Amino acid sequence: MSTPCYCIELRAAARKTSAIYDEALAPFGITIAQYSLLRKIDRAKRISLTELASISDLDRSTIGRNAKVLERMGLVQSVSGKDQREALLELSTMGQKVLAESIPAHAAAQAKIEDHLGGPDGAKDLLSRLHSL
Amino acid sequence: MSTPCYCIELRAAARKTSAIYDEALAPFGITIAQYSLLRKIDRAKRISLTELASISDLDRSTIGRNAKVLERMGLVQSVSGKDQREALLELSTMGQKVLAESIPAHAAAQAKIEDHLGGPDGAKDLLSRLHSL
DNA sequence: GCCATATGCGGGTATATACCCGCTCCTATG
């Protein structure tokens, strides 16, 4: 057997864990990707698409489309800042509520994954390897 | 700082490595996901969508759509087996050629990733952690 | 103050991915 493809293995792992988190978050009607965005917007209070894309390490147009979904869901609203080009995102009241409610579910998923990895040390090790990529 | 989300980190790592492999494979007009499918079809000689989905750990409908792209590209052809429901995939002559040509590029990407991970040991370690997920 | 350039976004297009529904075809049970 030759060495497996690191990329394919990573993609599979990402899909698998995403399914676990998505299932945990399903009762709140959001996915792990959406949860992550809500969290980042919440932390920033107000953030532009470009900035959010930057801290998320995602393409700006991707963020734009994902944000549009959150807006349609009523979890996020877009306000304009001084720079008329900018669309600043912030959580709606419902967005704050949904985020707060889903945090425990996310924590449970985190614990589950950590458990699979043999505890905090194994998890830390995985993260460190991922970061060296 | 609280613990980062394992899922988000995995997704980011998968995106990042995918970009590296995609770039390496771009001269041959295929993505890493397509390369992986071509490789699996090649190994099996002939394989059904359901079976391919099974070994790929992907949804059958996903495989069906991805295979359709490969067919449109002329890299794969679908033949029907004894069971009339089955659509057996096999590489076309061009598919074999493209796969053969892109193998070195893929190997180069593998080496690059392995390098990031501090050599074969680090890479093996990452794979082992991913597999325990 | 004006224009060249840079910045911020939206939209088009394409792949990757999943879930669900419905159709077709196969197979085992009575």
Place this chain on the structure above:
DNA sequence: CATAGGAGCGGGTATATACCCGCATATGGC
């Protein structure tokens, strides 16, 4: 041998993601 249940697929719909192009706005050099 007929039919019920199961297996294999396609297609609808939706999110996630990236790249490129074009439009609007800001800004800096003159």
